[in-house]
Amino acid sequence: MVFGRIDRPIIFWEDGSSIIDESVTKLKRILEGKPETAFVTEQYMKNYTTIYDMCTQKPPENYSDQLYNKFRGIFEEYAKQTVLPSIMEKHDEYMLREFSQRWDINKIMVKWLSHFFFYLDRFYTARANLPNLNKAGMTCFRDHVYESIHFNAKQVIIALIHKEREDQQIDRALLKNVLDLFVQNGMESMDRYENDFEKFFLEETTSYYSRKASSWIQADTCPEYMIKAEESLKKEKERVTHYLHSDTEPKLIKGVQDVLLVSVAKDLLEMEDSGCSALLRDDKTDDLARMYRLYHAIPKGLEPVSEAFRLHVTSEGNTLIRQAEDKATNNNVVEQDVIRRIIDLHHKYMVYVTECFQNHTLFYKALKQAFEIFCNKKVAGISSAELLAMFCDNFFKKSLNDKSNDESTIESTIENVVKLLDYISDKDHFAEFYRKKLARRLLLDRNFNDEHERTILTKLKAQFGGQFTSKMEGMLTDMQLAKEHHSGFDTYIGNSGKPKGMDFTVTVLTTGFWPSYKTSDLNLPLEMVSCIESFKAYYETKTKHRKLMLIYSLGNCHLNGRFDSKPIELIVSTYQAAVLCAFNNTERLTYQELLEQLNLGHEDLARVLHSLSCSKYKILNKEPATKTISKTDSFEFNSKFTDKLRRIRVPLPPIDDRRRVVEDVDNDRRYAIDACLVRIMKSRKVFSHQQLVSECIEQLSRMFKPDIKVIKKRIEDLIGREFLERDTENPNTYKYVA
Known part of the structure; x- marks a missing residue:
């Protein structure tokens, strides 16, 4: 079977063009809402087939080129003769509405004719x-x-947005349609939208809010201004949501922020009665949180806020220190009040950091810098490190008797102490003063709370390392062992059959853990000597490798004083007990006789005699009756002494060992600097002077701030001891001598 080709009749240009024109006219009338019947399938197919045939005919009857030009011509003619005049004859919103409608018609027309063609x-x-x-x-x-x-449309759009900013209602849907038109006419590019509208809109926005900022900053308080600024930013974001392109948002918000917040930041934050400092002073947490929200969104916007925060906290702290100085009399500082107020201040502003400023690192840093300034100032000549140690000592003593201090309060106070210590540069001073106070609590008070003492050491260890607390932990261990020795000694005495003589307790201290104490060859009463010898015999059964050295200055005794009116129990130091026992066999002794009999130094004997004859409790009568002790004085037992209590503690005049503590710390610092320098040079082998000093300061600054002059002296000392040597070609370079 053979199939033959069916020849289609040729469609000439005039005939095909006439069919197309008829359909285009019908389409225009339909789109413009004029009376016209809808397209039926036969009409659509007729147009499609006509154009198909005209494109597939052989040249010269192939009209593809002419049809493409006709397609463009239809839209050009319609745009020039119909669309443009209808838009130009309208104004303002009506012009925008016509512009938008004509664009929608054009899109539909393109869609239909694209199907035909x-x-x-x-x-x-x-x-x-x-x-x-x-x-x-x-x-x-x-x-x-x-x-x-587009130029006129842009002007109308900006005018409408201005009306909306002034709280008038506008047709947001219309603006969205027109601005979408700007975007779509970019033909997959944002150039038209950006160059024909966005650029001018952003300029107008800057101008508008510049005028507002100038007006608000003069008339409003800082909180009022921030509320308006926040509301303005919120409304601008809403405009993006409703009709602006999403790409505009970062540019728009940055522009508004620059004008409303960045340019006025200094004036806003420093407003006299309502700026950042006033908000902090008046506890305006909501306004501070708003300030944080506004400036957090700006790159580096929080820096001036955190700086204002730092300056305010510094000022508050300095005021606190000045007030403490004014209250201090004769160097007797009420450390409880000073440290407690600093703790309260820290808690107050930490709440701002965590709640208002959302734990931002800038504000942690600002708080730290502020506290480091005033926490390292002396109050009446007493360093903050010593004040904090004194605070801890008094707090632990009072917590034993104050039932209002529950475990949570004690835990909170301990945490606050550790936080404050982090701001103090001379942490080694605190450690030494604290160790001195701890020793007194453990040895003299006896009713210390082991759990509380270990809690603070645990927190200090976690914060500053094991070396910081190793000696203090050893002290607590010694106290635990002392209980075992006491029990063991009682068992030993009971088994030996030797009379104990009197109630006697010894605490064995490990040299190195405890502070250094003054020792003397005090001549003790015979009763005490026999007890000591018994304990030495017991201790030798436990170890033969340790030698006991008695520290009488730390001991205390309970004596029964038989006075004429009534017997009174006296709680005294070992030195005081030795002096009082000397009067058991005689009524009167001279200073010189006591000195020879007891083998005490003048300084110690004078302190003891002053406490027994010149203080509140005059157990000894002194001749002459002056307030000072001299070598020509004589003393006799005051049998007439009485007191309303049956047990009294006779205190010794306090010794100011602050200078000794500082000297001990300075010595330890020299060793620490030496060790650090050697450690650095051992790893580096060759290092310049400046680099060595800088790295030494950096490594030691966690515990204290070393003096550069001291570091230089230690370097020279290490060179003299042949740990280091100078480079022969460059004297500012050191070499490690292996």
């Missing part, structure tokens, strides 16, 4: 390297309508 897109446009039909139709609108209208 579909065969052109299928083969012709791609082969001829021409824009497809959709783009060609859109380009015609852009070139002949958009280019003529």
Whole structure:
């Protein structure tokens, strides 16, 4: 079977063009809302087939090129003769509405005619390297309508946005449609939207809010200004949501922030009665949180806020220290009040950091810098390190008897102490003063709370390392062992059959853990001597490798004083007990006789005699009756002495060992600097002077701030001891001597 080719009749240009024109006219009338019947399938197929045949006919009757030009011509003619005049005759919102409607009509028209001319897109446009039909139709609108209208449209849009900023109602949907038109006429590029609208809109926005900022900063308080600024930013973000392109948001918000917040930051934060300092002073947490929200969104915006915060906290702290100085009399500082107020101040501003400033690192840093300034100032000549140690000592003593201090309160206070210590540069001073106070609590008070003592050491160890607390932990261990020795000694005495003589307790201290104490060859009463010898015999059964050295200055005794009115129990030191026992066999002794009999130094004997004859409790009568002790004085037992209590503690005049503590710390620092320098040079082998000093300061600054002059002296000492040597070619460079 053979199939033959069916020859189609040729469609000439005039005939095909007439059919197309008829359909285009019908389509225009439908789109413009004029009376017209809808397209039926036969009409659609007739148009499609006509154009198909005209494109597939052999040359010269192939009209693909002419049809493509006719497609463009339809849109150009419609844009020039119908669309543009209808838009130009309207104004303001009506012009925008017509502009938007005509764009919508153009899109529908492009869609329909692209279906009619579909065969052109299928083969012709791609082969001829021409824009497809959709783009060609859109380009015609852009070139002949958009280019003529966009300037006026932009002006109207900006005017409407201005009205909305002034709290008037506008048609947001209309603005969205028109601005989408700007975007779509960019033909997959944002250039049209950015250059024809956005640039001018952002300029107008800057101008508008510059005027507002100038007005508000003069008339409003800082909180009022921030509320308006925050509301303005919120409304601008809403505009992006409702009708602006999303790409505009970061540019718009940055512009508003720059004008409303960045440019006025200094004036706003420093407002006399309502700025950042006033808000902190008046506890305006909501306003401070708002300030944080506003400036947090700005790159480096929080820096001036954190600086204002730092300055305010520093001022508050310095005021606190000045007030403490004014209250201090004769160097007798009420350390409980000073440290407690600093703790309260820290708690107050830490709440601001965590709640208002959302734990931002800038504010932690600002708080730390502020506290480091005033926490390292002396009060009446007493360093903050010593004040903090004194605070801890008094707190632990009072907590034993104060039932209002529950475990949570004690735990909180301990945590606050550790936090404050982190701000103090001379942490080694605190450690030594604290160790001195701890020793007195453990040895003299006896009713210390082991759990509380270990709690603070645990927290100090976690914060500053094991070396910081190793000696103090050893002291607590010694006290635990002392209980075992006491029990063991009682068992030993019971088994030996030797009379104990009197109630006697010894605490064995490990040299190195405890502070150094003054020792003397005090001549004790015989009763005490026999007890000591018994304990030495017991201790030798436990170890033969340790030698006991008695420290009488730390001991205390309970004596029964038989006075005429009534017997009174006297709680005294070992030195005081030895002096009083000397009067058991005689009524009167001279200073010189006591000195020879007891083998005490003048300084110690004078302190003891002053406490027994010149203080509140005059157990001894002194001749002459002056307030000072001299070598020509004589003393006798005061049998007439009485007191309303049956047990009294006779205190010794306190010894100011502050200078000795500082000297001990300075010695330890020299050793620490030496060790650090050697450690650095051992790893570096060769190092310049400046680098060595800088790294030494950095490594030691966690515990104290070493003096550069001291570091230089230690370097010279290490050179003299042949740990280091100078480079022969460069004297500022050191070499490690292996």
